[in-house]
Amino acid sequence: MIAIQVENLTKRFNGLIAVDNISFSINSGEVFGLLGPNGAGKTTIIAMLSTMLKPTSGSASVNNFDILKNEDDVRKSIGIVFQDQSLDEELTAYENMDFHGRLYRIPKKVRQKKIIELLKLVELENKKNNLVKTFSGGMRRRLEIARGLLHEPKVLFLDEPTLGLDPQTRNRLWEYIEKLNKEKGITVILTTHYMEEADRLCDRMAIIDKGKIIALDTSEKLKEEIGGDVITIKSPERDRLYSKINTLSWVKHAEPHDNSVTISLQNAEKHVDEIVNLASGNGIAIDFISIHKPTLEDVFLHYTGRTIREEESGTKDQMRMMRRMGR
Amino acid sequence: MDIVYTIWLRNMKRYLRSKSRIVGSLGMPVFFLLVLGFGLNSVVSLPGMGQGYIGFIIPGIISMSVLFTSVFSGIQIIWDKQFGFLKETLVAPVSRLEIMLGQTFGGATTSVIQGIIILVLSLFIGLNITSIAGFLVAFVFMLLIGLSFTAFGIAIASKMEDMHGFQLIMNFVIFPIFGLSGALFPIDGLPSWLKSLTMLDPLTYGVEGIRYGLLGTSQINPFFSFVVLTGFTVFMVVLGAYLFRKINV
Numbered sequence: 123m124i125a126i127q128v129e130n131l132t133k134r135f136n137g138l139i140a141v142d143n144i145s146f147s148i149n150s151g152e153v154f155g156l157l158g159p160n161g162a163g164k165t166t167i168i169a170m171l172s173t174m175l176k177p178t179s180g181s182a183s184v185n186n187f188d189i190l191k192n193e194d195d196v197r198k199s200i201g202i203v204f205q206d207q208s209l210d211e212e213l214t215a216y217e218n219m220d221f222h223g224r225l226y227r228i229p230k231k232v233r234q235k236k237i238i239e240l241l242k243l244v245e246l247e248n249k250k251n252n253l254v255k256t257f258s259g260g261m262r263r264r265l266e267i268a269r270g271l272l273h274e275p276k277v278l279f280l281d282e283p284t285l286g287l288d289p290q291t292r293n294r295l296w297e298y299i300e301k302l303n304k305e306k307g308i309t310v311i312l313t314t315h316y317m318e319e320a321d322r323l324c325d326r327m328a329i330i331d332k333g334k335i336i337a338l339d340t341s342e343k344l345k346e347e348i349g350g351d352v353i354t355i356k357s358p359e360r361d362r363l364y365s366k367i368n369t370l371s372w373v374k375h376a377e378p379h380d381n382s383v384t385i386s387l388q389n390a391e392k393h394v395d396e397i398v399n400l401a402s403g404n405g406i407a408i409d410f411i412s413i414h415k416p417t418l419e420d421v422f423l424h425y426t427g428r429t430i431r432e433e434e435s436g437t438k439d440q441m442r443m444m445r446r447m448g449r
Numbered sequence: 450m451d452i453v454y455t456i457w458l459r460n461m462k463r464y465l466r467s468k469s470r471i472v473g474s475l476g477m478p479v480f481f482l483l484v485l486g487f488g489l490n491s492v493v494s495l496p497g498m499g500q501g502y503i504g505f506i507i508p509g510i511i512s513m514s515v516l517f518t519s520v521f522s523g524i525q526i527i528w529d530k531q532f533g534f535l536k537e538t539l540v541a542p543v544s545r546l547e548i549m550l551g552q553t554f555g556g557a558t559t560s561v562i563q564g565i566i567i568l569v570l571s572l573f574i575g576l577n578i579t580s581i582a583g584f585l586v587a588f589v590f591m592l593l594i595g596l597s598f599t600a601f602g603i604a605i606a607s608k609m610e611d612m613h614g615f616q617l618i619m620n621f622v623i624f625p626i627f628g629l630s631g632a633l634f635p636i637d638g639l640p641s642w643l644k645s646l647t648m649l650d651p652l653t654y655g656v657e658g659i660r661y662g663l664l665g666t667s668q669i670n671p672f673f674s675f676v677v678l679t680g681f682t683v684f685m686v687v688l689g690a691y692l693f694r695k696i697n698v
């Protein structure tokens with residue numbers, strides 16, 4: 123059973139191509155990740171799939187409803203947690219839920235029962251009569267997830283669900299998401315630029331960069347694709363080191379980034395001393411060297427030639443958090 | 450209808466919770482009422498007005514209160530846009546018309562309440578309501594002003610990205626609408642250029658209608674005022690709904 127089918131979907135903003143002719147499908151019951159750096163086009167994809175934005179070209183269906191022709195059916199069958207907060211802060215948690223329930227025309231009895239049930243699930247039941255403006259970022263996020271589930275959607279979109287949350291809250295949210303998926307069979311599409319999040323939650327993931335899907339598979343397969351081991355070397359003379367290493371025959375792939383060089387190869391243990399000798403023979407200092415199995419971070423680097431810049435996204439997250447707090 | 454009610458209900462809850470806004474937005478009308486009313490009462494004498502200048506401007510100040518509150522309620526959509534809440538409403542399987550109407554009724558209700566508060570305060574400074582019918586006439590005109598200008602606010606909000614333009618709208622649209630209406634001066638005896646402007650101002654018909662209801666006299670036939678203001682209301686609601694349909698979040 124296919125939950126989401128996307129064909130040649132494209133979105134242009136004036137001159138900019140935000141989403142560039144992408145196609146993929148998601149099975150029902152799957153947790154599917156859209157992984158990519160800031161500006162990759164993740165939010166734009168979700169906006170089109172949730173009928174909030176009209177595609178420039180291409181087509182897609184959600185729960186077998188066409189996003190252009192059956193807007194209302196799509197909307198009824200999805201739940202969504204937007205990247206930026208979308209609660210009414212002057213209302214209480216319960217009132218926010220109630221507003222949502224009324225918009226989705228859930229009968230009063232069912233509505234009241236489900237609201238309490240869901241507030242319990244996200245551990246906010248004892249705060250139900252507090253104004254949302256008194257809530258922390260994590261509480262708000264949990265409330266938004268509970269709200270998105272109120273009308274029992276078959277597909278749930280989560281746009282950066284754990285953005286700017288502390289590790290503990292993040293772990294909690296991951297548990298909720300896993301539970302929803304396992305127990306209720308809800309198909310989940312989530313976007314993130316936390317590799318750990320994608321690794322832990324997603325059955326399959328698409329790596330997106332500049333509006334294009336550059337890889338799509340399970341986390342294991344993506345890592346296998348790189349194969350063997352990864353050596354990361356930090357050096358003040360990165361470029362010289364890189365050009366030397368690139369000539370070695372057993373190097374499958376080497377990539378300079380930030381102040382390191384990342385090398386993919388087989389049997390790293392055997393070759394690491396050669397590298398060290400090569401460096402010292404040429405008088406290149408090495409600050410740091412590590413050998414590891416490929417991570418999603420390496421996969422991303424492999425396909426895009428860049429790391430997902432955590433610092434960059436970090437400051438952006440902080441800005442978002444501040445905007446949230448300032449409200 | 451239940452969706453319209455839902456949006457209306459949210460507006461009411463927010464309104465009743467913002468005590469400072471209720472009181473704050475009474476400030477200017479009350480100030481006008483007292484300063485202009487008492488300040489000019491002895492120097493201005495209007496032929497054929499039994500209640501003096503103060504009595505004359507009470508309907509004008511009530512209109513002012515309804516006008517400002519309603520435009521403001523409509524424009525609040527921009528906040529919903531900026532604070533993200535509008536997305537939650539727009540992604541639901543409901544039509545934009547229902548959302549727009551709910552917002553319009555919500556804004557109209559709050560602005561009529563604000564108008565009635567001024568009306569009640571006016572009872573203490575000499576306003577006499579002689580008949581229920583008169584009060585009802587005034588009420589209907591307040592409601593029409595509330596509906597049309599909330600819709601007007603929504604129309605503006607649908608076109609604006611943020612609150613930066615708000616001051617501009619206030620100074621160059623809302624104040625002139627208030628100033629040019631017959632709220633503070635009688636229409637008869639104005640220079641003809643000013644009179645034509647006044648007659649083009651939809652608020653004039655609201656003020657005159659309320660005046661007829663509360664004082665029993667007006668310079669424009671109340672039935673004519675009713676027809677013009679109703680026409681304006683229908684026009685604004687249609688325009689507001691049309692622009693709101695195209696709003697982007």
Ligand SMILES: Nc1ncnc2c1ncn2[C@@H]1O[C@H](COP(=O)(O)OP(=O)(O)OP(=O)(O)O)[C@@H](O)[C@H]1O
Binds near residue numbers: 135163165
């Ligand atoms: N309404 C808009 N008008 C013009 N450009 C837009 C609009 N929305 C998005 N873009 C651009 O489209 C590109 C993709 O944006 P999008 O928000 O989808 O990225 P994202 O992957 O969600 O990034 P992030 O991780 O920062 O949330 C960006 O370059 C962005 O500037």
Ligand SMILES: [Mg+2]
Binds near residue numbers: 164166
């Ligand atoms: Mg995004």
